[in-house]
Amino acid sequence: MEITVLVVMFFTVLFLAQPRSSTCCNLHCGTNITVQYPFGFSEGCGIRLDCNDNKTMSLGKIIxxxxxxxxxxLHFPANCSRKINESNQLIGPNYAPTKRNNFLIRRCNKPLVNKCLIQANSSLINDHLSASCNDDGVSCYRGEGRSVVNELNMSDCSVLYTSILINSNNNKSADSVVLALEFEVVELEWGIPGNCNCSTDAKCVRVRLEGVNKGFRCQCTEGFEGDGFRGGCRRVAAAGACLIAALALICYYVRRRSTSRKYKMSENRLLGEARNSTVPLFSYKDIERATNAFSEKQKLGTGAYGTVYAGKLHNDEWVAIKKLRHQDTDGIEQIMNEIKLLSSVSHQNLVRLLGCCIENGEQILVYEFMPNGTLAQHLQRERGHVLPWTVRLTIATETALAIAHLHTATHPPIYHRDIKSSNILLDVNFNSKVADFGLSRLGMTDNSHVSTAPQGTPGYVDPQYHQNFHLSDKSDVYSFGVVLVEIVTALKVVDFSRPATEINLAALAIDRIGRGRVDEIIDPLLEPNRDAWTLSSIHKVAELAFRCLAFHRDMRPSMVEVSQELEQIRLGAWAPLDENIGMASSIASSCSSPFDGSEKSQGGATVKKLGVGSRRVVVPHRPIDCLTPMKEVSDSSPISMRDPWSSEQSSPSTNSLLRNIVH
Structure with a gap:
């Protein structure tokens, strides 16, 4: 009853707070859009707007x-066929463009003088504007008022592509410029022609409008609200503010209770699915004991959905334990997704889910332990020695095989959606393991894509997926193409210290590879020129990455084709047989490699059975020095701790554990 009274009072306050303007000006567009005078949707308004099907408002044809x-x-979307004279819609007796607008123009016979704060062809612009035009010429023009429209119309350009709103904040003390960008937006300044004519308790702001000597705007002073024109200004009622605060508090508790109920239902559903799956269930006490009550000393890192710890369970083997954030419904959906997908697939290059725990309001996943961290750590020199090219190539091949398995071995297929170097884990022998299936989705059996809001990591996301929300197997191909570029270059995927056109690694690689200048971006520590096969294979992988990064998904190869091509490159080394056996002998002093019945072990190296006189050998899978020892670095990877002692040895002390946890 009390809540009902509060609700009635609330709507009474809202009714009394409605703008009181002349009945000659309609301030409403449908039931959801209300504006303040001088704006309105009829003849009696100072600045007339159009109401479109009671859903949107527009100024002429512009939303x-x-x-x-x-x-x-104004919403000013990218349009490759918008005529230049459509800029006339941006000028009126009451409004004109501000100087913060930066207009992008195409099809210019001669470029305009560039007054913009940004480069029109920068990767920052190309990444955000989804429209694709046949011509590449883009100019940028910046101005204000009627003059900018006149100059656009007088230019030799025929297409007004779009506009970018830039707010520049020059922090002189820090000697830096901060740019805030809004894409596909035009800003107009407005005012009423004539002398000031504001209501009581309102101040007059004078403006200079194009073609009018004087103009003004009215703004209510502090402590008052309203339009300041015909509707006047009203003192903000303290009682009304308290009422709104009380209702906000009620809404908070109602929403909190609803969220808690939804969370509990999701948790019960998760527990039911876990019991029906083949994934073992661990007790919370076991998990707590394994992590020393989630000790900070055993923390491996923190990610978007939770924290990962190292721990030992019943068999005394190290595992990685991911504890999701408490009361996070998105986290519950993620853990349900991982349990469902990882329990339905099995592959030697996919990280294994060893179990889960759903107790005490906690959701916890247990994975196999990856002592050599992530591929990203090694490429960025955050741990270990430099990965040799043969090891990088093997990791790429194994990763491609795992993704191809997801795409082809299940029905419907599984799309990972977050392929990146930090989700590629390395075991003690530097075998690749693809991890983190929280964003993965099942593909449709009767369609070629899944429509879903774009998610993933900046720099890895398929541009077509970002543009039209159509997820497909080729979205994973694009992300893997970025990983291949990382393997070749060892550069960061997004690096703002690089020039503006090279911030995005994919854009940089497409430019260099497309122009036949791959050598400029190859990681120099790979020593690409030490032999013909190394240089040739690096170029082949770069060219494969180039095809994976094609804008149109139909131009990209499938992951099966990618894995087959990588395997051919990896097995394509040619060298004298005795030379390679000698190299293998040096490897054998510190490393070993598994082999099956189709291979022979010669001094610790794996060599294919070949015909007499053949000079072809398999590229060794492991680096010469086994990439040890490792050094401590900071990492948020869920499974990245080194375990240097054997299983026969007793567990180390806490201090010893600290020395051996490598983030």
Whole structure:
């Protein structure tokens, strides 16, 4: 009963707070859009807007995003066929563009003088504007008022592509410039022609409008609200503010209770699915004991959905334990997704899910332990020695085989959606293991894609997926193409210290590989020129990455084709047989490699059975020095701790454990 009374009072306050303007100006568009005078949707309004099917408001043909006390924001999407004279819609007796607008123009016979704060062809612009035009020429022009529209119309350009709103904050003390960008937006300044004519308790702001000597805007002073024109200004009622605060508090508790109920239902559903699956269930006490009550000393890292710890369970073997954030419904969906997908697939290059725990309001996943961390750590020199090219190539091949397995061995197929070097884990023998299936999705059996909101890691996301929300197996191919570029270059995927056109590694690689300048971006520590096969194979992998990064998904190879091609490259080394056996003997002093019945072990190296006189050998799978010892680095990877003692030895002390946990 009390809540009902509060609700009635709340709507009474809202009714009394409605703008009181002349009945000659309609301030409403449908039931969801209301503006303040001088804006409105009829003849009696100072600045007339159009109401489109009671759903959106527009200024002529251009959609209005919002109107404020000093500007109008218009939605100005990228359009490859918008004629230059359509800029005339941006000028009126009451409004004109501000100087923060930066107009992108195409099909110019001669480029305009570039007054923009950004480069029109920078990767930052290309990554955000999804439209694809036939011509590459883009100019940028910046101005304000009627003059910018006149100059655009007088230019030799024929297409007004789009606009970018830039707010520049020059922090002189820090000697830096901060840019805030809004894409596909035009900002108009507005005002009413004539002398100031504001209501009581409102201040007059003078503006200079194009073609009008004087103009003004009205703004209510502090402590008052309203339009400041015909509707006047009203003092903000303290009682009304308290009422709104009380209702906000009620809404908070109602929402909290609803969220808690939804969380509990999701948890019960998760527990039911876990019991019905083949994934073992661990007790919370076992998990707590394994992690020393989730000790900070055993923490491996923190990710988007939780924290990962190292621990030992019943068999005294190290495992990685991911504890999801408490009361996180998104985390529950993620853990359900991982349990469902990882329990349905099995592959030597996919990380194994060893069990889970759903007790005490906690959701916990237990994975196999990866002592050599992530591929990203090694490529960025954060741990270990430099990965030799043969090891990188083997990791790439094994990863491709794992992703191809997800795409082809299950029905419907599984799309990983977050392929990146930090999700490629390395075991004690540097075998590749693909991890983190929280964002993975099942593909449709009767369609070629899944429609879902874009998720993933910046720099790895398929541009077509980002543009039209269509997820497919080729989205994983694009992400893997970025990983291949990382393997070749050892560069960061996104690096703002690089030039503007090279911030995005994919854009940089496409440019260099497309122009036949691969050598400029090869990791020099690979020593690419030490022999013909090394240089040739690096170039072949770079060219394969180039095809994976094709903008149109139909131009990309499938993951099966990618894995087969990598395998051919990896097995394509040619060298004198005795030379390779000698190299293998040096490897044998510190490393070993598994082999099956089709291979022979010669001094610790794996050599294919070949015909007499053949000079072809298999590229060794492991680096010469086994990439040890490792040094401590910071990492958020869920499974990245080194275990230097054997299983026969007793467990180390806490201090010893600290020395051997490598983040």
């Amino acid at each position: 209005v995003k919002s109107v404020t006390s000093d500007n109008i924001l």
